[in-house]
Amino acid sequence: MMIVMKETATEQEVQAVVEKIEGAGALAHRIRGARVSVIGAIGDVEQDVGVEALGLEGQPGVDRVMAILKPYKLASLQMTHGEHSVLEIAGRKLGGDNFALIAGPCTVESREQTLQSARVVRDAGATMLRGGAYKPRTSPYAFQGLGQEGLRLLAEAKAETGLPIVTELMDISDLDAVLEVADVIQIGARNMQNYALLSEIGRCGRPALLKRGLSSTLDELLMAAEYILKEGNPNVILCERGIRTFETAYRFTLDLMAVPVLKELTHLPVIVDPSHAAGRRELVKPLSLAAAAIGADGIIVEVHPNPDEAICDGPQQLPTEEFAAYARAVEQAAALAGKALQPREPALA
Ligand code: PEP
Ligand code: MN
Numbered sequence: 001m002m003i004v005m006k007e008t009a010t011e012q013e014v015q016a017v018v019e020k021i022e023g024a025g026a027l028a029h030r031i032r033g034a035r036v037s038v039i040g041a042i043g044d045v046e047q048d049v050g051v052e053a054l055g056l057e058g059q060p061g062v063d064r065v066m067a068i069l070k071p072y073k074l075a076s077l078q079m080t081h082g083e084h085s086v087l088e089i090a091g092r093k094l095g096g097d098n099f100a101l102i103a104g105p106c107t108v109e110s111r112e113q114t115l116q117s118a119r120v121v122r123d124a125g126a127t128m129l130r131g132g133a134y135k136p137r138t139s140p141y142a143f144q145g146l147g148q149e150g151l152r153l154l155a156e157a158k159a160e161t162g163l164p165i166v167t168e169l170m171d172i173s174d175l176d177a178v179l180e181v182a183d184v185i186q187i188g189a190r191n192m193q194n195y196a197l198l199s200e201i202g203r204c205g206r207p208a209l210l211k212r213g214l215s216s217t218l219d220e221l222l223m224a225a226e227y228i229l230k231e232g233n234p235n236v237i238l239c240e241r242g243i244r245t246f247e248t249a250y251r252f253t254l255d256l257m258a259v260p261v262l263k264e265l266t267h268l269p270v271i272v273d274p275s276h277a278a279g280r281r282e283l284v285k286p287l288s289l290a291a292a293a294i295g296a297d298g299i300i301v302e303v304h305p306n307p308d309e310a311i312c313d314g315p316q317q318l319p320t321e322e323f324a325a326y327a328r329a330v331e332q333a334a335a336l337a338g339k340a341l342q343p344r345e346p347a348l349a
Contacts, residue, residue: 001051002079003039006063013061024050029074033083042073042230072222074229080267087235087269089207090164090183092127092342094237095269099339100298101327102166104130106313108150116305118157120320124327127342128184129163130300134170135312136188143311148177155181166209172200184209189241192216192224202231211239211273218258222266238262238270239300242277251279254287259294271298275316284318285326292333299330
């Protein structure tokens with residue numbers, strides 16, 4: 001159930017509702033909107049009925065009590081009364097009229113490669129630095145990432161450039177190490193339905209970038225986000241990264257329709273990964289421009305100082321020397337959708 005408070009409701013009135021819900025054995029999730037507070041009472045189906053029986057309608061400060069129509073409750077746009085969330089992560093705003101350009105190498109390979117990539121993307125006005133230390137590889141014989149050494153290099157890049165770090169977590173046992181450096185924890189497409197991992201990210205509270213599974217529907221993506229939200233972590237960014245279709249002419253089919261449709265379904269920010277969808281760099285810029293123009297809240301893109309020698313995903317990584325021009329083009333496309341690059345005053349090269 002969803003309890004919509006009146007605009008005039010006091011803090012004590014909101015607290016009284018929260019206590020009643022918790023007293024009935026359900027979880028009370030408070031969402032502070034620009035005008036009104038909404039409290040989501042989340043339990044299993046039986047508990048929902050229990051909340052209904054509490055008679056919250058008529059309680060001081062309560063405007064309305066409504067059923068949440070979607071199976072994903074906290075992620076639904078209904079939950080925020082149709083307001084899209086703006087997340088604040090490491091001093092950067094994500095969502096609303098802000099556009100996030102998250103860029104960096106597929107994989108942290110060396111100190112030089114990581115720092116060089118970080119400087120180039122920072123100078124071009126990127127919002128955050130991406131880079132994998134733990135890599136989900138199709139082949140168990142392929143390079144699996146530098147692990148802790150990779151995290152150390154990301155920490156160095158963050159200290160030098162000031163860029164917040166996005167890096168992937170695959171195994172709960174690496175969580176503490178990843179928490180040392182990650183401002184945003186990436187959950188890769190292959191782990192989108194790893195529910196134990198999602199719940200743990202929810203409990204740790206660190207912002208999460210949740211990639212859509214290779215063959216997942218939008219409902220499944222939103223249910224996965226719900227696992228994180230349910231544990232009390234409101235900072236979830238959704239990412240469309242291409243899905244499997246019958247088409248074999250390219251690696252994945254970038255489902256750009258997911259962007260406006262997710263915006264109808266959820267208040268969470270939605271970004272796009274053109275690199276992993278395309279699999280080759282010629283497609284990365286056109287897909288990025290389309291993603292920005294269609295209203296994505298950001299892009300996560302792979303950049304490498306020498307892509308032809310990259311250990312992983314070389315063919316799709318943009319060379320660093322092309323990144324500044326790419327960033328300017330993406331910035332213009334984002335402006336078509338009314339969004340401006342975050343931070344708003346990029347340190348231009
Ligand atoms: C990545 O971003 O490094 C990655 C492996 O992406 P995905 O999980 O979308 O394949
Ligand atoms: Mn990659």
